[in-house]
Amino acid sequence: MKTHIPLKHLMVGLIILVLAGCKNSDPTPIKVYVTATFPAQVAGDIPASPTPTLEVVFPAETPTLDNPVNITPDSVGQGGELVSTRTPTASPSPSATATLSAETATSTATPTATMTETRTPEPSPTPTLGPTNTLPPPSFPNVPPQDQLPVLQSGGMGVQLHPLVTDEQWTQLLAQVNELGFEWVKIQISWKQLEPSPGQYSDLFYTYVRRVQWASFQAGAHKVLLSVVGAPDWARPQGFDPAFEGPPADPAAFASFLTAFIRETKPEDNRIQAIEIWNEPNLIREWSGEEISGANYMRLFDAAYAAVKAIAPNITMVTAGLAPVGDGLEGVVGDRTYLRQMYAAGLAGYADVKIGVHPYGWGNPPDSRCCTNERGWASDKVFYFLDTIADYADIMRENNHATKMWLTEMGWGTFKGVGPGGTDLPSPAVAGFFDLVTPQQQAEYGIRAFALIQQPPLSDVVELGFLWNLNFAMVGDVVNAPQEQMGYSLLDATGYPRLIYRYFQVARKIPSS
Numbered sequence: 001m002k003t004h005i006p007l008k009h010l011m012v013g014l015i016i017l018v019l020a021g022c023k024n025s026d027p028t029p030i031k032v033y034v035t036a037t038f039p040a041q042v043a044g045d046i047p048a049s050p051t052p053t054l055e056v057v058f059p060a061e062t063p064t065l066d067n068p069v070n071i072t073p074d075s076v077g078q079g080g081e082l083v084s085t086r087t088p089t090a091s092p093s094p095s096a097t098a099t100l101s102a103e104t105a106t107s108t109a110t111p112t113a114t115m116t117e118t119r120t121p122e123p124s125p126t127p128t129l130g131p132t133n134t135l136p137p138p139s140f141p142n143v144p145p146q147d148q149l150p151v152l153q154s155g156g157m158g159v160q161l162h163p164l165v166t167d168e169q170w171t172q173l174l175a176q177v178n179e180l181g182f183e184w185v186k187i188q189i190s191w192k193q194l195e196p197s198p199g200q201y202s203d204l205f206y207t208y209v210r211r212v213q214w215a216s217f218q219a220g221a222h223k224v225l226l227s228v229v230g231a232p233d234w235a236r237p238q239g240f241d242p243a244f245e246g247p248p249a250d251p252a253a254f255a256s257f258l259t260a261f262i263r264e265t266k267p268e269d270n271r272i273q274a275i276e277i278w279n280e281p282n283l284i285r286e287w288s289g290e291e292i293s294g295a296n297y298m299r300l301f302d303a304a305y306a307a308v309k310a311i312a313p314n315i316t317m318v319t320a321g322l323a324p325v326g327d328g329l330e331g332v333v334g335d336r337t338y339l340r341q342m343y344a345a346g347l348a349g350y351a352d353v354k355i356g357v358h359p360y361g362w363g364n365p366p367d368s369r370c371c372t373n374e375r376g377w378a379s380d381k382v383f384y385f386l387d388t389i390a391d392y393a394d395i396m397r398e399n400n401h402a403t404k405m406w407l408t409e410m411g412w413g414t415f416k417g418v419g420p421g422g423t424d425l426p427s428p429a430v431a432g433f434f435d436l437v438t439p440q441q442q443a444e445y446g447i448r449a450f451a452l453i454q455q456p457p458l459s460d461v462v463e464l465g466f467l468w469n470l471n472f473a474m475v476g477d478v479v480n481a482p483q484e485q486m487g488y489s490l491l492d493a494t495g496y497p498r499l500i501y502r503y504f505q506v507a508r509k510i511p512s513s
Helices: 167-180 205-218 253-264 293-313 335-344 385-398 432-436 439-453 486-488 499-506
Strands: 015-018 033-034 087-090 113-115 159-161 183-189 223-229 274-277 316-319 355-357 403-412 462-467
Touching: 159 167, 159 223, 167 205, 167 499, 183 205, 205 223, 205 253, 223 253, 223 403, 253 293, 253 462, 274 403, 293 335, 335 385, 355 385, 355 439, 385 403, 385 439, 439 462, 439 499
Parallel strands: 159 183, 159 462, 183 223, 223 274, 274 316, 316 355, 355 403, 403 462
Antiparallel strands: 015 033, 087 113
């Protein structure tokens, strides 16, 4: 991992969130400025409001958690690099009112701009390592006992891991997933790093194969969701912009790569349970070189589905999780609009696929809804966990698609407690919403989100959720080159558990049968 992000990885339209007036006593609005590629565009004011916490009763004494984590990133094997997460977006068009039973309200907000996450870990030959585990572990006096936390279903829970670590560290990470009680792991791989020329596979290709195989039979035999992104240059359309990721000119090339990777993992051993095709293709950052549209994405998905089912018919296919954004800016298609385009291009014809969703809550609790009682930090439905799920459920019903969603990324981020030894760090300048979430809220919101999706009415439409992420704070330099992915990490920069990790460690899980 390099100590800085190369300019070619900076995405179009860095969003500078100037967050002001977060206290009740100061009504100063939050302004969202769109810069870089889209200069001089200023969104409407977003009324500031406090972010409430979930009510949790804390005991006088906290249960002792044994076996502190000791992951020392001495090296990261093939190397790894996290890319920038700054993407300009706009407010969504109105959608049908959700029928899920929760607080409902009609948004009257002026269209606003927002930003979204990106999730493509991209390897580089000479990574910069995070600090070694030489500091004492942080202590958490406020972890509630098990009987004060929801009982969760472990079969509906997963977490994404950064795979560019040593073999020993990978084994430790899988053991930590076990300790958390999650049955699923998500591993994202970059096609362009694995097949640098047609039919020629890099050493990293085989490293990733081993990562998948180990995850499926070591440290608890986890189920694996594989996410595949990023076409290599040789497969891209002519005239593509190398500053952005993008699809292949011919979907058959992608299908061939998937076949080769699955074959290497030995499909008869069922090492991969599910594959997510691409990541947030409604953004130019991930889909440059051809028009951003659900129809174009379905061309890629159709080819991938046929190839995977031909070699491993038991693998579950998952559509790309879309960035929760709105329409209105160049280089972006709102996720609700994009999903409707996918259905217009034939998505409902796949009865056995799952719908990938990225329902981030930003600074808002998981059980809040847009846009009443000044709850939350932004008056737009794309900022709300429940509203995103509800809107997707409406679109699926409109198209008579009787399947379920997989929340392939979910979570709340904060830079408090993410530094070496659990120290607080300043949030990246363009991501001020991190300052609205405390470590306590990060933990409570994460637990509460899983409790919500595992009971009706959400369990009627959601099957599985993946926390974003376990260990991204350990890869790179969180102190001098912080990236937004790090704020979501369950482990701090030295590999010690953060408060959210302790919550999930303590909460009781019922294993799947």
